[in-house]
Amino acid sequence: MIPTRAQPASPTAEQLWAAPMTSRPQITKQFESVSCDICGSSANEKVYDYEVRGVLISICRCLLCSCVYLNPRPRQSMLGEFYGNAYYSFSFDDSKLAPPVGFKDRLRLTVLRRHLGYDVIDPSLTVNAPWFVTAALRTSVAVPTFKSGGYLLDVGCGAGEKLMEFRSLGWKVRGIELSLAAAQAGAQRGIDIDVGPLDRVPYPENQFSAMTFYHSLEHLPSPTTALRAAYRLLEPGGQLLVVVPNFNSLERKIFGKNWGWMQVPIHFYHFTRPVLARAVLSAGFSLHSLGYSFSGQSIGGLAEGLLRPASIAVRRVAGPFGMLCALLGTGKALVAKARKPVDPRLPSRDIRES
Ligand SMILES: [Zn+2]
Numbered sequence: 001m002i003p004t005r006a007q008p009a010s011p012t013a014e015q016l017w018a019a020p021m022t023s024r025p026q027i028t029k030q031f032e033s034v035s036c037d038i039c040g041s042s043a044n045e046k047v048y049d050y051e052v053r054g055v056l057i058s059i060c061r062c063l064l065c066s067c068v069y070l071n072p073r074p075r076q077s078m079l080g081e082f083y084g085n086a087y088y089s090f091s092f093d094d095s096k097l098a099p100p101v102g103f104k105d106r107l108r109l110t111v112l113r114r115h116l117g118y119d120v121i122d123p124s125l126t127v128n129a130p131w132f133v134t135a136a137l138r139t140s141v142a143v144p145t146f147k148s149g150g151y152l153l154d155v156g157c158g159a160g161e162k163l164m165e166f167r168s169l170g171w172k173v174r175g176i177e178l179s180l181a182a183a184q185a186g187a188q189r190g191i192d193i194d195v196g197p198l199d200r201v202p203y204p205e206n207q208f209s210a211m212t213f214y215h216s217l218e219h220l221p222s223p224t225t226a227l228r229a230a231y232r233l234l235e236p237g238g239q240l241l242v243v244v245p246n247f248n249s250l251e252r253k254i255f256g257k258n259w260g261w262m263q264v265p266i267h268f269y270h271f272t273r274p275v276l277a278r279a280v281l282s283a284g285f286s287l288h289s290l291g292y293s294f295s296g297q298s299i300g301g302l303a304e305g306l307l308r309p310a311s312i313a314v315r316r317v318a319g320p321f322g323m324l325c326a327l328l329g330t331g332k333a334l335v336a337k338a339r340k341p342v343d344p345r346l347p348s349r350d351i352r353e354s
Pocket of ligand 1: 040
């Protein structure tokens with residue numbers, strides 16, 4: 001008897017949902033269906049639907065662990081088309097290197113100097129805020145504690161704007177980025193940027209004192225793989241810092257599927273506090289804080305394209321609104337600060353238990 005050859009798995013009805021017939025061939029060519037990266041389950045419920053290039057794609061919530069993710073999503077080989085060369089972080093914005101002038105900038109520098117070890121900061125750039133105020137903001141400021149002689153790797157660094165600042169603050173810096181054009185833009189400013197996925201570049205283990213993911217983890221095909229790679233590359237006691245949009249933020253609840261940081265289809269994951277905590281802890285880290293950032297352009301972008309008076313009004317409201325949301329525990333971005341244990345045999349610390 002001739003054995004029956006196993007047929008390649010075809011997409012299930014659940015994977016194709018109610019997509020129109022005409023879009024189905026593109027699902028296999030441009031998009032791939034995936035399971036939850038956090039727990040591996042493929043059971044999910046739809047949260048929002050979008051149409052991208054004539055294909056129905058959804059943001060789903062895992063029924064097992066509540067991770068919110070894009071499904072189906074662009075295949076890795078197609079990502080260049082979806083980002084395009086004009087993606088904002090692929091070019092260098094020199095205006096961001098200007099000296100801080102606003103109150104928020106100075107408040108941030110005050111936190112860095114008082115609480116995170118950046119003695120190099122000129123006291124004249126700080127503000128005279130009460131100590132308890134700046135101490136409370138420590139978890140919201142997305143900067144690792146300074147380590148003299150430390151080596152910092154920024155993952156998904158774009159053209160290296162953040163690294164320019166860290167270098168001026170005393171770190172030895174390096175970046176890693178998928179875009180060759182972005183890496184070249186950074187190289188022109190003297191920043192070393194490697195091109196490729198984090199788990200493919202052969203860095204030595206225990207190499208870095210700090211690793212940062214600024215709005216990059218949500219872009220990666222597997223955040224858990226990236227966090228495990230970060231764990232290997234960090235020295236014992238090394239710091240992990242992750243900043244991602246907060247899917248449970250008030251802004252997302254107000255703007256729904258049109259929120260500025262949904263960024264379909266290049267944001268693959270939409271983190272909430274418990275899901276980000278689980279991802280960090282599962283990789284072996286001790287989680288020290290999980291705060292809310294109040295910087296970023298999530299709704300400030302609404303001002304683009306408006307008439308000048310309306311644009312100014314939106315930008316003026318966006319800053320204080322973002323700060324208020326952060327103070328109320330519903331901020332637009334999550335800031336996780338974690339460390340690789342000095343002794344990996346000790347159980348990981350979970351701040352939610354303290
Ligand atoms: Zn899950």
